[in-house]
Amino acid sequence: MASGPDFKSLKEPTREERQLRCFRKRRYQSQGDALDAALVAGVERHRKAYLCPYCRKWHLTTV
Numbered sequence: 001m002a003s004g005p006d007f008k009s010l011k012e013p014t015r016e017e018r019q020l021r022c023f024r025k026r027r028y029q030s031q032g033d034a035l036d037a038a039l040v041a042g043v044e045r046h047r048k049a050y051l052c053p054y055c056r057k058w059h060l061t062t063v
Ligand SMILES: [Zn+2]
Pocket: 022, 023, 052, 053, 054, 055, 056, 057, 059
């Protein structure tokens, strides 16, 4: 079995990284708010709204 670097663990953000991302991101009260913001910015086709497990608000992520 090959024992190289674990690429999966390198690619997967750690819990801390996810949390940091949460703090840096803009929060939306609802999925609609998040999608509206993407629509206004004209990037709705490249953004997806998701419910954040850390702040329990919605963020936009790049698709
Ligand atoms: Zn969050």
